Amino acid sequence: MGNxxxxxxxxxxxxxHKKALQALGVEAVExxxxxxxxxxxxxxxxxxxxxxxxxxxxEYGLEEAVRKRVEEGSxxxxxxxxxxxxxxxxxxxxxxxxxxxxxDVAVERNAFGxxxxxxEEDIPVRGLESPFHAVxxxxxxxxxxxxxxxxxxxxxxxxxxxxxxxxxxASFHPELTPDLRLHRRFVELAQEI
Ligand code: GLN
Numbered sequence: 001m002g003n004x005x006x007x008x009x010x011x012x013x014x015x016x017h018k019k020a021l022q023a024l025g026v027e028a029v030e031x032x033x034x035x036x037x038x039x040x041x042x043x044x045x046x047x048x049x050x051x052x053x054x055x056x057x058x059e060y061g062l063e064e065a066v067r068k069r070v071e072e073g074s075x076x077x078x079x080x081x082x083x084x085x086x087x088x089x090x091x092x093x094x095x096x097x098x099x100x101x102x103x104d105v106a107v108e109r110n111a112f113g114x115x116x117x118x119x120e121e122d123i124p125v126r127g128l129e130s131p132f133h134a135v136x137x138x139x140x141x142x143x144x145x146x147x148x149x150x151x152x153x154x155x156x157x158x159x160x161x162x163x164x165x166x167x168x169x170a171s172f173h174p175e176l177t178p179d180l181r182l183h184r185r186f187v188e189l190a191q192e193i
Pocket of ligand 1: 047
């Protein structure tokens with residue numbers, strides 16, 4: 001697959017996303033400054049700690065730069081776990097948490113209970129022929145969805161993978177399994193730009 005995709009590399013498991021992209025034959029670049037966005041059509045925001053990612057992104061001018069590119073329609077985004085939280089319009093219980101706010105959802109952090117820190121489950125995903133092995137680690141939940149937001153996968157009747165335009169967000173970690181189908185879907189989405 002052609003194309004160059006960026007991975008926000010401020011904190012979290014960005015190396016795993018890079019490896020997944022490279023396994024698809026896609027060039028992956030680490031994004032730490034606004035100038036690194038130049039020429040990119042897609043950006044992956046990894047899992048990690050959403051407050052830290054949000055604070056650093058604001059400090060380095062990336063929040064503003066990424067928002068501008070998404071709003072002008074020249075950048076596709078894929079947020080996983082903490083990355084999905086950063087994309088969201090609203091973070092329940094944390095009104096001041098720095099975030100991008102381009103995905104019309106309200107997220108609940110650590111929504112599956114702290115006692116169940118992590119779990120794995122095979123879940124059906126819209127458009128995939130067989131289930132996807134989803135790894136959830138202190139995962140968020142999409143608690144409210146705007147009208148334009150499509151649900152691509154659910155776990156226990158709750159949305160865990162959603163799409164709005166060229167923005168994808170997953171509660172789980174597709175970069176932690178060898179299955180490349182969701183990364184491929186994102187690369188294709190970015191190529192449409
Ligand atoms: N619970 C973390 C947060 O709210 C996200 C966890 C993860 O990315 N694995 O930032």
